[in-house]
Amino acid sequence: MKNKNPKYDPLFTPWKIGNVEIKNRIVMCPMGGTSLFGWMEPNHFDKEAAKLFIERAQNNVGLIIPGIAPIKDTLGGRWLWQNEKMFKELKPFMEEIHKTGAKLFVQITAGMGRSWAITDHVLLLHKNKVLRTIAKPIIDTDHELASPSELPSRWAPDVTCRPMTVKEIETIVEAFAKTAKLCKEAGVDGVEVHAVHEGYLLDQFTLPYTNKRTDEYGGSFENRYRFAVDIVKAIKAACGKDYPVSLRYSVESKVKDFCVGAVPGEEYTEIGRDMTESEKAAKYLQDAGYDMLNCDNGTYDSWYWAHPPQYMPQNCNLDDVAHIKKFVDIPVVCAGRMEPEVGAKAIEEGRIDGVGIARQFLADGEWITKLIEDRVEDIRPCICCHNACFNFSHWKGHANAQDFGDTRGLARCALVPPVMQSKKYKIEPAKKKKNIAIIGGGIGGMEAALVCAKRGHSVTLYEKDDKLGGIFIAAAAPSFKEKDKALIAWYERELTKYPIEVKLNTEVKDVDSLGADEVIIATGAKAKKIPVKGVEFAMDATEYLLGQKQVGENVVIIGGGLSGCEIAYDLYLQGKKPTIVEMQNDLIAVKGVCLANSSFLRDFFNANKVPVHLETKLGEVLKDGVMVTDKDGKSFKIDADSVILSVGYNPAPLAPKSKHVHVIGDAAKVGNLRTVIWGAWDVAMKL
Numbered sequence: 001m002k003n004k005n006p007k008y009d010p011l012f013t014p015w016k017i018g019n020v021e022i023k024n025r026i027v028m029c030p031m032g033g034t035s036l037f038g039w040m041e042p043n044h045f046d047k048e049a050a051k052l053f054i055e056r057a058q059n060n061v062g063l064i065i066p067g068i069a070p071i072k073d074t075l076g077g078r079w080l081w082q083n084e085k086m087f088k089e090l091k092p093f094m095e096e097i098h099k100t101g102a103k104l105f106v107q108i109t110a111g112m113g114r115s116w117a118i119t120d121h122v123l124l125l126h127k128n129k130v131l132r133t134i135a136k137p138i139i140d141t142d143h144e145l146a147s148p149s150e151l152p153s154r155w156a157p158d159v160t161c162r163p164m165t166v167k168e169i170e171t172i173v174e175a176f177a178k179t180a181k182l183c184k185e186a187g188v189d190g191v192e193v194h195a196v197h198e199g200y201l202l203d204q205f206t207l208p209y210t211n212k213r214t215d216e217y218g219g220s221f222e223n224r225y226r227f228a229v230d231i232v233k234a235i236k237a238a239c240g241k242d243y244p245v246s247l248r249y250s251v252e253s254k255v256k257d258f259c260v261g262a263v264p265g266e267e268y269t270e271i272g273r274d275m276t277e278s279e280k281a282a283k284y285l286q287d288a289g290y291d292m293l294n295c296d297n298g299t300y301d302s303w304y305w306a307h308p309p310q311y312m313p314q315n316c317n318l319d320d321v322a323h324i325k326k327f328v329d330i331p332v333v334c335a336g337r338m339e340p341e342v343g344a345k346a347i348e349e350g351r352i353d354g355v356g357i358a359r360q361f362l363a364d365g366e367w368i369t370k371l372i373e374d375r376v377e378d379i380r381p382c383i384c385c386h387n388a389c390f391n392f393s394h395w396k397g398h399a400n401a402q403d404f405g406d407t408r409g410l411a412r413c414a415l416v417p418p419v420m421q422s423k424k425y426k427i428e429p430a431k432k433k434k435n436i437a438i439i440g441g442g443i444g445g446m447e448a449a450l451v452c453a454k455r456g457h458s459v460t461l462y463e464k465d466d467k468l469g470g471i472f473i474a475a476a477a478p479s480f481k482e483k484d485k486a487l488i489a490w491y492e493r494e495l496t497k498y499p500i501e502v503k504l505n506t507e508v509k510d511v512d513s514l515g516a517d518e519v520i521i522a523t524g525a526k527a528k529k530i531p532v533k534g535v536e537f538a539m540d541a542t543e544y545l546l547g548q549k550q551v552g553e554n555v556v557i558i559g560g561g562l563s564g565c566e567i568a569y570d571l572y573l574q575g576k577k578p579t580i581v582e583m584q585n586d587l588i589a590v591k592g593v594c595l596a597n598s599s600f601l602r603d604f605f606n607a608n609k610v611p612v613h614l615e616t617k618l619g620e621v622l623k624d625g626v627m628v629t630d631k632d633g634k635s636f637k638i639d640a641d642s643v644i645l646s647v648g649y650n651p652a653p654l655a656p657k658s659k660h661v662h663v664i665g666d667a668a669k670v671g672n673l674r675t676v677i678w679g680a681w682d683v684a685m686k687l
Helices: 006-012 047-057 084-099 120-127 129-135 141-145 166-185 201-206 226-239 275-288 300-305 318-325 340-348 367-372 404-408 443-454 482-495 541-545 561-573 595-607 673-684
Strands: 015-017 020-022 026-028 103-109 190-196 245-250 255-257 292-296 332-335 354-357 435-439 458-462 500-503 518-521 525-527 554-558 577-581 617-622 625-629 635-639 642-645 649-651 661-663
Touching: 006 340, 006 367, 020 103, 047 084, 084 103, 084 166, 103 166, 120 129, 120 141, 129 141, 166 190, 166 226, 190 201, 190 226, 201 226, 226 245, 226 275, 245 275, 255 300, 275 292, 275 318, 292 318, 292 354, 300 595, 318 332, 318 340, 340 354, 435 443, 443 458, 443 482, 443 500, 443 518, 443 673, 518 673, 541 561, 541 642, 554 561, 554 625, 561 577, 561 595
Parallel strands: 026 354, 103 190, 190 245, 245 292, 292 332, 332 354, 435 458, 435 518, 458 500, 518 661, 554 577, 554 642
Antiparallel strands: 015 020, 525 649, 617 625, 625 635
16 A cells, blocks of 8 residues: 655655564554453453454554563463463464564563552552462562562552562573563564563663662663663573564653652753663663664653653654664664654654554554545544553552553553453444434534444434534643544544534424434533632633633632643643642542653642642632632632632533433543543443
């Protein structure tokens, strides 16, 4: 298939990693949960992940790197190399991949160390010595948390991670070699070592602030990088020097302190890997035997560099990665909100060799094909929300507050329910074609309309306003929400491809008057009203976001959470002076919001000295500010020109649920984009 737009031509040129030729420069980067050998469960050939990769291979990706495969099972403790049956099943899969012209490397991890996202439930088990001992044959938390030195867990600072023994290190090195050899025999094109990257175990060994060892794996530069070097040498000894070995690599750590990262543009003192060391390390790792560096920036202490939310700039790691390429002769790939046209230009200029893309492959598995066909407007954008693919949530008093179902099933997509759960969510022709009325043209209503139409139903979508998008129009209003705006535009275009009648400026008051076989209520939610004196002097969040009311220079936002923090961030970018007042003990104390997203906002406000008052309650809204009370009972005034209330929403269904009336999205229960879209599918698949 020939690329139709010349500006993307550099993306579609061949290149080599060692002796392996890749047909184009687009690399599907690894994502936790997409391992071909399963994720949390005992290792096996994972058919759901295999389906994902076959579909992406059929849609023109050059190199696929599945998500991390732990060298030793999280549950049960079996080593990967011990499951020969799994590798036999891998062989015919690789033959199918190769029929498409794509190549595939398997990524293997030594472990997570202090970055292991220990959940609240597992934390309780770990803290009880008796339970920890009893559970060890099933889940060995001491092994999972083992780190270079005694270190605080990233997720539970009161948990001390024990140092690994030299024997454990040597056993892991040997296991890498055995596993890589089995991969090679199964037809896998190469392996990727996970990782001197993102503050995972191997990276912790390389960084001075996490490695305080005094043996041969600590102290000097050579000692700190020894673990990663031992692994590549062992793989090459087992598989031959021509078998490609990639390394997932973070150019700079971007860390100020434990659990404190450096936001873009901030002046700070690096305690991890700075650029001077990275220049030396990249060459050293190349000379040890690595054939490619798959790069970005950051650690779990600065997680937003490796998992950038929308607040981070597009192509946020490119300059650093391009700089490091000057010091090596092997290919260098850059990931991190990469835009295809920017990546193409960087490749053409010789600044990088490949463009790493991850979650866009979840949001739209056909995006490369659409790019080749010059149908960019048809690509469903990834909005960097992490609501389903990596919703490790953390706030004061909690480790990883993620539900078990999400821990077990990462790499799903908030926007596309069938991703990695194709047996549960699928489009099947309706047994009986019906007339379906959908009331509310927000994301939930539009998604329900598309699913119903694809199943063969006749669909009419009613929206009381003059445009589609609902409350998401307000959510997409800030300057940094360009992907949210693009998502609304994508829905508007997508609706025109199916026999869906859209009636704007049409308010429905009586569902029975529609004469529909089935009615879906997607009327969203309304802002909560709080009973405080002077509330009439305040505006609610949507009034600000939609530009219905203007704000002055000094603005108090009542309510943190994701919405309140995003408003404060938006105000700061405009040159305003926001102040946040939050009743909880943390800014974003809610499940489903990834730590990469929430930690950026916390770090940004801290770095830029945005006043934040936690455990503080609103007492009264004044014409020139607010009266609040802190946790000690002290009342004080905060001066302000404007006050914005961001205190949540209540469902606002037009009609109650009944036999033929179905309520979805925020009209049923206030949630996020994932709950809205998945809920729309749950209803629309059954009609």
